[in-house]
Amino acid sequence: MPTVPPEQERPSEREPHQHREVAESFGTDAERYDRSRPRYPQALVDRIVAACPGLDVLDVGCGTGIAARQFAAAGCKVLGVDVDARMAALARQRGLEVEVAAFESWDPAGRKFDAVVSGQAWHWVDPDAGAAKAARALRPGGRLAMFWNAAQLPPELLESFAEVYRRVIPDSLAARQWAVPVLDAYATQCDRTADGIRETGAFGDPEQWRFDWEQPYTRDELLDQLPTTGGHTRLPAAELREVLAGVGAAIDAVGGGFMMRYATVVVAATRGDAA
Numbered sequence: 530m531p532t533v534p535p536e537q538e539r540p541s542e543r544e545p546h547q548h549r550e551v552a553e554s555f556g557t558d559a560e561r562y563d564r565s566r567p568r569y570p571q572a573l574v575d576r577i578v579a580a581c582p583g584l585d586v587l588d589v590g591c592g593t594g595i596a597a598r599q600f601a602a603a604g605c606k607v608l609g610v611d612v613d614a615r616m617a618a619l620a621r622q623r624g625l626e627v628e629v630a631a632f633e634s635w636d637p638a639g640r641k642f643d644a645v646v647s648g649q650a651w652h653w654v655d656p657d658a659g660a661a662k663a664a665r666a667l668r669p670g671g672r673l674a675m676f677w678n679a680a681q682l683p684p685e686l687l688e689s690f691a692e693v694y695r696r697v698i699p700d701s702l703a704a705r706q707w708a709v710p711v712l713d714a715y716a717t718q719c720d721r722t723a724d725g726i727r728e729t730g731a732f733g734d735p736e737q738w739r740f741d742w743e744q745p746y747t748r749d750e751l752l753d754q755l756p757t758t759g760g761h762t763r764l765p766a767a768e769l770r771e772v773l774a775g776v777g778a779a780i781d782a783v784g785g786g787f788m789m790r791y792a793t794v795v796v797a798a799t800r801g802d803a804a
Contacts, residue, residue, distance in 0.1 A: 590650025
């Protein structure tokens with residue numbers, strides 16, 4: 530799955546944001562990450578920008594700047610914050626301003642923004658502390674928006690991929706993605722995010738949006754992307770090679786390519802008048 534859903538919370542396990550070792554592993558191959566990860570629907574960017582009182586945007590967990598560049602192209606002035614210096618360095622090479630910090634401990638230094646956004650990253654942020662920090666960084670009327678690309682494999686590939694993971698790495702984080710339908714996993718994350726927003730008392734009622742779209746993948750394109758996802762960045766090299774070989778064989782069996790369906794799911798809220 531190109532974008533692994535946030536890990537499902539179990540009573541004996543930590544929440545996703547407590548898996549710091551995973552959250553800080555994406556810079557292992559920042560170039561591959563930037564090259565292979567999917568972008569976001571333009572309709573999403575346009576909707577957020579249209580609802581903002583101005584064009585100053587803070588991108589939380591900006592990574593290599595995939596979402597930030599889309600907002601910059603829409604006319605926004607974007608500041609990124611990311612915990613991984615390697616990802617931040619590549620984002621700077623792409624022309625973005627980035628500060629390296631975990632968002633919960635990041636200091637806005639009195640700065641205020643018209644939007645705080647986070648693409649494919651808010652599950653690595655404490656949802657309560659993160660929402661409170663976002664409220665302090667936003668101007669009255671500013672927009673908070675977190676979004677994720679939920680990838681949905683064609684049915685003919687879903688079971689083939691699951692079998693590869695069950696055989697090679699059955700107890701891994703990567704294998705757990707097959708245990709719950711992907712949209713159910715993201716629905717749980719969106720609900721937890723909305724709860725954190727409500728807890729601040731600083732926002733209006735959270736809204737949830739969805740944008741459906743498709744993207745074709747060749748075998749090589751998916752194999753390029755898969756090692757950048759959270760369940761794979763820390764796999765031993767031998768296990769990763771075996772997973773990629775199995776996934777590649779499954780794609781070859783359906784003709785060497787396929788169409789991925791995406792649902793970009795969003796949680797958004799507006800900062801109240803009290804600054």
